[in-house]
Amino acid sequence: MEALHDFELVRAATLDDVLKARAAHPQSALVGGGTDLMVNIRRGIVTPPVLIDVTQVGELQAVNADEGALEIGASVTLNTLAQDDAMRRHYPVVAEAAHAIAGPTQRNMGTVGGNLCLDTRCIFYNQSEWWRSANNHCLKTTGDTCHVAPKSHGVCFATYSGDLAPALLVLGAEVDIASPSGTRTIPLNDLYIGYARHDDAVEGDGKNFLSLEAGEIVTAVRAANTSGLTSAYDKIRIRRSIEYPVAGVAVALLRDGDALVDLRVAVTGTNPRPVLLEGTAELCGGPLNDDVLQGLDALARDQIMPMKTTFTPGHYRRRVASVLAQRLVTRLYAE
Amino acid sequence: MAQLLELTLNGRPRVDAVPDNMLLLDYLRESVGLTGTKTGCDGGECGACTVLIDDVPLLSCLTLAASVNGRRVDTVESLGENGELSAVQRGFHEKLGSQCGYCTPGFIMASVGLLRRNPAPSDDEIQEALGSNICRCTGYVKIIEAVKFAAQLNAEGTAP
Structure with a gap:
């Protein structure tokens, strides 16, 4: 797995905290258990600059x-x-x-x-950075071809x-x-x-x-x-x-x-x-x-x-x- | 960026400054020096890094250290007293639930989590509770025997 990229973690206590952080950082990602997101971050698939931890938000429980x-x-x-x-x-x-x-x-x-x-899944997407770069990436990240359907004309499957x-x-x-x-x-x-x-x-x-x-x-x-x-x-x-x-x-x-x-x-x-x-x-x-x-x-x-x-x-x-x-x-x- | 992390680690209060992007697994192994918790698949698929947070088994390889602020974290080092093995440790030792040993700390913590909420689990309940842990040596039969033996030791009160 890759080292984690630099990001800011917002430990939200209320729904208001979450919405304010979301408004201030449109490119942020919410993290609950992280069982899917953290894996994708560790694979370098997504690199959100801000993570908002929502596990302690009482209104969402x-x-x-x-x-x-x-x-x-x-x-x-x-x-x-x-x-x-x-x-x-x-x-x-x-x-x-x-x-x-x-x-x-x-x-x-x-x-x-x-x-x-x-997040949707694919054998050409849920892979390491090394694997994906060897395959010229795919539509769902930074590539221009869907490897599942190369003639998909920009549609990701x-x-x-x-x-x-x-x-x-x-x-x-x-x-x-x-x-x-x-x-x-x-x-x-x-x-x-x-x-x-x-x-x-x-x-x-x-x-x-x-x-x-x-x-x-x-x-x-x-x-x-x-x-x-x-x-x-x-x-x-x-x-x-x-x-x-x-x-x-x-x-x-x-x-x-x-x-x-x-x-x-x-x-x-x-x-x-x-x-x-x-x-x-x-x-x-x-x-x-x-x-x-x-x-x-x-x-x-x-x-x-x-x-x-x-x-x-x-x-x-x-x-x-x-x-x-x-x-x-x-x-x-x-x- | 760094944040203040206040937690109870293996029964002792502790305060550290941790980078926002530090995983709980790396905090335990690299910052604190508790290397009992193992790095396995490093992607949430093998359970070798399992620790207890407020008595619930969680994967430390997918948990950010700063996000366990205010919580109680127990690793395999919290088990046993005065050099005497805990019930689950004795179970894995005596019933040969451990071979190469790499997955063992994860299995032990998942088993401890199970026995704390269900002191007398059935075989099915043990299988279910250990479903997130992978062992490539034992074939799991010995591990289930180990957990049953540990439950028995707990019931008899013969291990710490």
């Missing part, structure tokens, strides 16, 4: 979950979330996703805000692999965003702008994948409960611990008698954004059968576009995501 709604502050650690009894009871998908991240020690450090805003986002997307979550000029709340799905489809108009990509404006930070994520909704998260990874997902899938569904009345499926680890599958409502209305599962497979295969950004081939990640989704839907329907 809330975890509230009950039958009605959930609210989670951005500095809550992943283990706190995974072990929260009310979260496990009312929103198992969120607790399961938090529990599936990295390993136990990383989860003691990593935060909800950090996982939601997790780095993959979003946060585990919490899909879990919260299937609950219809919103994020609170704060900046020196005020606060706003947007649907979590709108936080991510990396394109989901090759043929969509390109708003963002693997390099520019969050809709945050300069100076804005995510302060909390919230969701209302849907009565009777069951939910779960599962992911495939190369090892059981300390590993990013090959593909991760969150499912929430509502069953009335034999009829499937609501189905929401979100996938991570495959595209430059977490993908909330479109068209699942058309699979609802009747009992779960092979037609529904085949329909789900078709939606997944159509909307998930893994490129060769990991050591696992893209076509494998697409199949795995679809299989995971079908397994989870089958299991939740039977519960």
Whole structure:
């Protein structure tokens, strides 16, 4: 690993401290657990002149979950979330996703805000300075070519692999965003702008994948409960611990008698954004059968576009995501 | 830039001026001279640098020294009293949970963190709690035996 570059560390005690530091230093980076950012800094991938430590900010530490709604502050650690009894009871998908991240020690450090805003990953990006310079760098840093897709015409294909986002997307979550000029709340799905489809108009990509404006930070994520909704998260990874997902899938569904009345499926680890599958409502209305599962497979295969950004081939990640989704839907329907 | 760092290190209060960009791992090893904490992968993937901060296992290779201001930091040097091994150290020694020994301080601190919050863990809970630590020698079976033995020693009160 490289020596750390010179930077200033701001130890923020209040949200006001964070926003003031953010306003004074637009090129700053927030550091929570540092489990992703510090690695990228040590590899010389990013060199923010100012780091703002948000782990001691009281306003960002809330975890509230009950039958009605959930609210989670951005500095809550992943283990706190995974072990929260009310979260496990009312929103198992969120607790399961938090529990599936990295390993136990990383989860003691990593935060909800950090996982939601997790930098996209690629085998040509998450490498040492020496490795990247030997390869003439890539689009996501200072290079001019995406090595995953050399004819991508300036589009970066780095993959979003946060585990919490899909879990919260299937609950219809919103994020609170704060900046020196005020606060706003947007649907979590709108936080991510990396394109989901090759043929969509390109708003963002693997390099520019969050809709945050300069100076804005995510302060909390919230969701209302849907009565009777069951939910779960599962992911495939190369090892059981300390590993990013090959593909991760969150499912929430509502069953009335034999009829499937609501189905929401979100996938991570495959595209430059977490993908909330479109068209699942058309699979609802009747009992779960092979037609529904085949329909789900078709939606997944159509909307998930893994490129060769990991050591696992893209076509494998697409199949795995679809299989995971079908397994989870089958299991939740039977519960 | 440097900042004042006030912490309780292995039970003793301590004040140092540390550069903003100094890692806790380098502070412990280079500034304080406690070399029990090991530099392994140096990127948060192996657990060799695990220390306890307020009894919670964290990776010192990804933690900035200045950010543990006001906290309690325990390294492997905090264990044992008057030359007598602590329960977890005895467990790793007697049950052969350590071979080349490089990962051992990290495993020991992760195990101490586990036993402080769960004095009688099951095999599954031990596996889960040590999931962030990698050992290339033992195959982990002996390490799990070591932690169980340490839990037993703690229960009997036969080790410091």
